[in-house]
Amino acid sequence: MNLNTSQMLEDPLANVRSAAAAMLLNRRPNYSLEQPFYNDDRIYQLDIQEIFEKEWIFAGMTCEIPNKGNFITLNIGDNPIVIVRGAEGVVHAFFNVCRHRGSRLCVTEKGKVAKLVCPYHKWTYELDGRLIFAGSDMGEQFDLNAHSLKPVNVKVAGGYIFICLAEQAPEFEAFTEALKHYLEPYDTENLKVAVQSDIVEDANWKLVIENNRECYHCNGSHPELLNSLQQFDDTDDPLATPEYKALVARKQQDWDDMRVPYALQYFGKRNRMTRTPLLEGVVSMTMDGKPACQKLMGRITSPDMGSLRILHLPNSWNHWQGDHTIVFRVLPLGPQKTLVTTKWLVHKDAVEGVDYDPENMRKVWDATNDQDRVLAEENQRGINSIAYQPGPYSETFEFGVIDFINWYSDRIIENTGHKPA
Structure with missing residues (x-):
C-alpha cells in the first residue's frame, strides 16, 4: 500500500481505509477476519482511529475517584487521558496534555491533586480544565481563557466511567x-x-x-x-x-x-x-x-x-x-x-x-x-503464519464471537465512510 506525499499529509491511512473496508465488505459471513486485521500495524492504527477514538470506551469506575481532586489516567492509543473528580462531585475527562508545549500533566496512574499542574513549566489548571496560571512571562496580551485543557466526552452511569474522544460522540x-x-x-x-x-x-x-x-x-x-x-x-x-x-x-x-x-x-x-x-x-x-x-x-x-x-x-x-x-x-x-x-x-x-x-x-x-x-x-x-486463512465460527458455540466481529466490521465500514451500496 504505497501512499504519495499529498495523501500522507491529508490522510496517511487513506489507502488502508479503503483496503480494510473492501476486505470487510467482501468477507465470508461467520468466518474469522483476514490476517492483516490481527497483525498489521496499519490496521492497528485504523482500529485506534475508527474504533477507540470514535466509540464510547470503558475507562474506569467512579469509586476510584471518590473525592474532589482524585484522578485516574489511561492511554487510548497515543492519547493520554486524565479523568478527575471536580467540584460538586462532577467527573471531568481531558486530554492529559498541557496547552503550553504538550507535556503530560498527570504522570501516575492515579492520585489526588488540588489543581492540575504541568510538571514541566508549572502551568496550572482548575479541575474543570480552565487555565488559571501561566506565569508572568507570556506577555500582557496572553489569554488564559483560550488555553483551557481539551475536553473529552465523558458519561457516568451505574458507577462506570465511559469516554469518547470524538468531537461528536455516538448515541449511548x-x-x-x-x-x-x-x-x-x-x-x-x-x-x-x-x-x-x-x-x-x-x-x-x-x-x-x-x-x-x-x-x-x-x-x-x-x-x-x-x-x-x-x-x-x-x-x-x-x-x-x-x-x-x-x-x-x-x-x-x-x-x-x-x-x-x-x-x-x-x-x-x-x-x-x-x-x-x-x-x-x-x-x-x-x-x-x-x-x-x-x-x-x-x-x-x-x-x-x-x-x-x-x-x-x-x-x-x-x-x-x-x-x-x-x-x-x-x-x-x-x-x-x-x-x-x-x-x-x-x-x-x-x-x-x-x-x-x-x-x-x-x-x-x-x-x-x-x-x-x-x-x-x-x-x-x-x-502470523503464511498458512493462516479465515476459519469458520461455530454458530452454536461461538455466536458471541460472530456478533462481535459483525459489530466491529460494521463500525469500521461506517466510520471510514465506506457504507455498502
Missing part, C-alpha cells in the same frame, strides 16, 4: 439508562477496588475479545472458573439444559422478591446485560464457591445473586455478584499487544483481612486470565 443513552437501573441495588459510589491486576498479552485486542465471547474452550482450559460459572447465560442459548432453565426459573423468583433486575437486554450487537445463576449451590466466583467478602454491596441482602453479566464492546466485560464485583478493561498497545486490567470491587467499608482475603478473591480469575493469555498468544502465533 439507552445503554447507560439501563446500566443505572441494573446497578441501582449495588450502590456503586460506595465501593472500592480491593485488588487489581494488569496483564500485557502478546496478542491483538480483537483476539482477546473473541476469546472472551465464547466458552467453546472452557472445558479444556478453565477448571477453576468452571467451579462456579455456567457455560451459558441465557435460556435461549441452544446449549442450555433443562436443569439450567429450571434453576433460572427458581432464582428469578428470588430476585423478583429482592427487586433486582435480571432480564436479558441487548443493545444492538454491542452491549448486553443479563443476570444468570452460578452453579447450583455456588454463590461466588471463588475456588470453593463461598463468598469472597462477608460484607455485601449496596442493598443486597443475599450473596446468592448469580452473576449480572455486562458486556460493553469494544473493551469490557463484567461480573456483578452479591459479595464482590469483577470488572475487566481491554486497551490495545500495539498490533500484537494488549493490556487487560482486572479490578475486584467490594463494599467500601469491607476490611481486608477481616471481611475479605484478596488472594482468595482473585484466585479464580488470576488463573483464568493467565489461561486466556496463553490461548490468545498461541492464537496470535498461528495467525
Whole structure:
C-alpha cells in the first residue's frame, strides 16, 4: 500500500481505509477476519482511529475517584487521558496534555491533586480544565481563557466511567439508562477496588475479545472458573439444559422478591446485560464457591445473586455478584499487544483481612486470565503464519464471537465512510 506525499499529509491511512473496508465488505459471513486485521500495524492504527477514538470506551469506575481532586489516567492509543473528580462531585475527562508545549500533566496512574499542574513549566489548571496560571512571562496580551485543557466526552452511569474522544460522540443513552437501573441495588459510589491486576498479552485486542465471547474452550482450559460459572447465560442459548432453565426459573423468583433486575437486554450487537445463576449451590466466583467478602454491596441482602453479566464492546466485560464485583478493561498497545486490567470491587467499608482475603478473591480469575493469555498468544502465533486463512465460527458455540466481529466490521465500514451500496 504505497501512499504519495499529498495523501500522507491529508490522510496517511487513506489507502488502508479503503483496503480494510473492501476486505470487510467482501468477507465470508461467520468466518474469522483476514490476517492483516490481527497483525498489521496499519490496521492497528485504523482500529485506534475508527474504533477507540470514535466509540464510547470503558475507562474506569467512579469509586476510584471518590473525592474532589482524585484522578485516574489511561492511554487510548497515543492519547493520554486524565479523568478527575471536580467540584460538586462532577467527573471531568481531558486530554492529559498541557496547552503550553504538550507535556503530560498527570504522570501516575492515579492520585489526588488540588489543581492540575504541568510538571514541566508549572502551568496550572482548575479541575474543570480552565487555565488559571501561566506565569508572568507570556506577555500582557496572553489569554488564559483560550488555553483551557481539551475536553473529552465523558458519561457516568451505574458507577462506570465511559469516554469518547470524538468531537461528536455516538448515541449511548439507552445503554447507560439501563446500566443505572441494573446497578441501582449495588450502590456503586460506595465501593472500592480491593485488588487489581494488569496483564500485557502478546496478542491483538480483537483476539482477546473473541476469546472472551465464547466458552467453546472452557472445558479444556478453565477448571477453576468452571467451579462456579455456567457455560451459558441465557435460556435461549441452544446449549442450555433443562436443569439450567429450571434453576433460572427458581432464582428469578428470588430476585423478583429482592427487586433486582435480571432480564436479558441487548443493545444492538454491542452491549448486553443479563443476570444468570452460578452453579447450583455456588454463590461466588471463588475456588470453593463461598463468598469472597462477608460484607455485601449496596442493598443486597443475599450473596446468592448469580452473576449480572455486562458486556460493553469494544473493551469490557463484567461480573456483578452479591459479595464482590469483577470488572475487566481491554486497551490495545500495539498490533500484537494488549493490556487487560482486572479490578475486584467490594463494599467500601469491607476490611481486608477481616471481611475479605484478596488472594482468595482473585484466585479464580488470576488463573483464568493467565489461561486466556496463553490461548490468545498461541492464537496470535498461528495467525502470523503464511498458512493462516479465515476459519469458520461455530454458530452454536461461538455466536458471541460472530456478533462481535459483525459489530466491529460494521463500525469500521461506517466510520471510514465506506457504507455498502
